[in-house]
Amino acid sequence: MTKLVALTAASVLALATSACGNDADAPSEAQIDETALDGGLSANDATQYPVTTAGTYEGGGVTMTLSEDGSFLERNGDATREGTWEYDTIRGTCLTDQGSDQEQCYNMGEVQDDGTVSVTGPDGTTTTMTKVS
Secondary structure, eight states: OHHHHHHHHHHHHHHHHHHTTOOTTSOOHHHHHHHHOBTTBOTTTGGGSOOOOSEEEEETTEEEEEOTTSEEEEEETTEEEEEEEEEETTTEEEEEETTOOOEEEEEEOOOOTTSEEEEEOTTSOEEEEEEOO
């Protein structure tokens, strides 16, 4: 949360100083990126990831249901996991397991015409999933 506030403040400062024609004190893109890094997504990457929509996604042996109420259910064989999810423009789609305050953020690409979507996990592994509903 602190990183998000810092990024927002840095962005506002950058816009304010450039509007005045004086960007000498504005943070550089590298400084903003360093502040924004969390879950593998930088401030410059944020616009390439569309807003994640609720639905059911399947791929890699996993079925993930992201409900509109902000809850999720993941089935991986006999194992299940549940909790809450939210989309953040910097961190991506973030899941928090029930009973935990630790979140895992994933970068989901745009859902293609055939329903497939590329999902990159916190460890950098990319999986192709299909939005089935």
